[in-house]
Amino acid sequence: MSQKEIIYLSFGSFSNHISTHFWNQQQSYFTYDQSDLPSGSTSRDVEHTSSQDEEPLIDHDVSFQAGQTLTGQDTYNPRAILFETEQEFGALAKLNALYDSFPADSDGRSVALDSLQSWGSEAQVIATERVRPSRYQRRLELEDQGLDPESSDDDDDGQDDDVQKTASIGDGPSLPKQRRSKRSYRFWSDYSRTFFHSKSLVSVGGQLTAPMPGSYNAAHSPSNSDGRTRFETFSQGVAQFDQLESQHEVLDTNIRWFAEDADLLQGFHYTIDTSDAFGGLGCKYLENLVDEFPKLSHLVFGAGWGNTTYVPEDAGDSASWENRLARIRRINNLQSLTQMMEFSTVAAPLCIPDWQGDGQVGANWRRYLGRIDLSDMHHAAALVSPHLETATLGTRLKSRSETLSSLTARLNWRRDTKLVHLGGALPVAYPAPLSSSSIAGSMDPVDALLKSYGYGDSDSRARQRGAPLESESDLSARGAKHLLSTWIDLSLPTHLSGGEKRRKQLLQHLSRPYSHTAVLRNSNLDQARLGLGMLDSILSQINPPFGQGVYIPQSYNVLSSYPNFFTLLDKHSNPLTEATTQSSRKVARPKHLPVLSSLSATPSSVYLFKEARDTVNEVLNGHLPMIAYGLDGEDARDGLKEIRENIEGWIDAYSVGEEDEEEENGMGTDEEYDVDQKEEDGLDWDL
Structure with a gap:
């Protein structure tokens, strides 16, 4: 019997944007009769030219589980667990329409308030304002009712369609300016077309936890944080793991529930935000699940988000704020990379390219993406998700010869190339x-x-x-x-x-x-x-x-x-x-x-490892205290030295040809690692 089911875990806003596009695509593979369209699935989006009797290509049981709602209705739900800060779930109800315990006319009813009536006094309710459903979700509701939504599928961004030129990059042609779209969606749930089981949604941190910039409810400066604590450092994520397990037992209550429902698991598929505290949270769950399921494959995609380069201090009032976030993101990415290399079967880092950058494989990679806004999570995730979904599509085919185990075994056949590239x-x-007309401009006389x-x-x-x-x-x-x-x-x-x-x-x-x-x-x-x-x-x-x-x-x-x-x-x-x-x-x-x-x-992984090595050297050799990078604990410096030794080993494993040459930033002997802090210089960098 071949392996079948895959459990998907997603940590953080950007990862959940990627996962939303992924699950919308999985939903589109279902073929329904016109009278049997579930909510969130419309026949006008996908043209099914094949007959209903034709065998589908996709095995839906790999990613979906069959079940029943509380009213006995048959349904399919994703085998997914999504971790998110409470405010970033948006209008997505904890118990959605398929699992609502109360009838539709009981909005606002509360069992807790009903129980207080016996005290003979009114209860004072303090609650945050409900998030309104997005325009897209309202359109889906109208479509489910058979009504015309009277709205175009295309975003009305109000952008000028004329070509806008900028200075050329190097010797190449000039580029149009990167488009800035009107933000159509606040949250990833605003355009989600899939109903999730209640056990699929895990809230992290409560109302007083703020996501990092890029998310809709993020605090973009210290002055407007509203007293919330930003979920920003790797160590915060590690601490949040202990809190979630002590209070909610997510491993047993949520993840094990999906695992026990499977007949024969292929493995686990992770998408983790590595630039904020979700990197620490996701890596802790990765570590525990590898310990719990050591024989299964653990395929990890580490999604970085946000600027990691420094701006001049005189660039404006927000320069120091931006540089602080850049330092924290760099060290979060470093720690996440180290954990993924240690515990995953195969790991693929995800980095959003710079529109003006010239360090890409294809010189014309922007050719068909001229209207993308890489600063918008919705757009950036839409660039990543098709490649992620397509590269792993073989593991979800009905007549598949590929599984997560065979895929990861092929990619890491040398046992020292865990890091792979998605492209x-x-x-x-x-x-x-x-x-002949395309070869010659004029016709031959003969x-x-x-x-x-x-x-x-x-x-x-x-x-x-x-x-x-x-x-x-x-x-x-x-x-x-x-x-x-x-x-x-x-x-x-x-x-x-x-x-x-x-x-x-x-x-x-x-x-x-x-x-x-x-x-x-x-x-x-x-x-x-x-x-x-x-x-x-x-x-x-x-x-x-x-x-x-x-x-x-x-x-x-x-x-x-x-x-x-x-x-x-x-x-x-x-x-x-x-x-x-x-x-x-x-x-x-x-x-x-x-x-x-x-x-x-590929040997191109060397560039990623060298960037990680530069980050370690910056922290160890710089004049800023460890706390400026979000690091705490007396053993932080020793931990970074150990990470640097691991990075040097990874660089050696991936280097070929010209990459083997000695570099000025490279470290050759163990003694060279001890030059970071000399006793005679009289300086204590950790003050």
């Missing part, structure tokens, strides 16, 4: 075959003469002779080249620089990884042969079983909850491949798109 192309552009006598052009004569203008392998190679030009690596450091030289190095690492699993998805079977050829061309330098390419005839559904940030699509929503000016002009929302996503163990 790919969204959308995938397929090149058109060459024709062709013109023959055509005047009715013999046709050179294309038709070449086809009659059985000699195509371009072979299949040449067409696939050209398509793969264009694909790599739009490739984005979501695990590279955000501010990696280096220009064209760095890009060539990244491309070489991608073409010669230690291991690579790529998934190409497209419902258009007419393009399957070309797509497989492009996939083979990309994976040509690595052989099975270390490299694997999979084609799945299921495109990514672009739902109404998904932001329409795409550009350079034709009227049929196909990406344009011919040379054209980078544009931010709005296009019609596509219904579905082909996507290529991959997980790979």
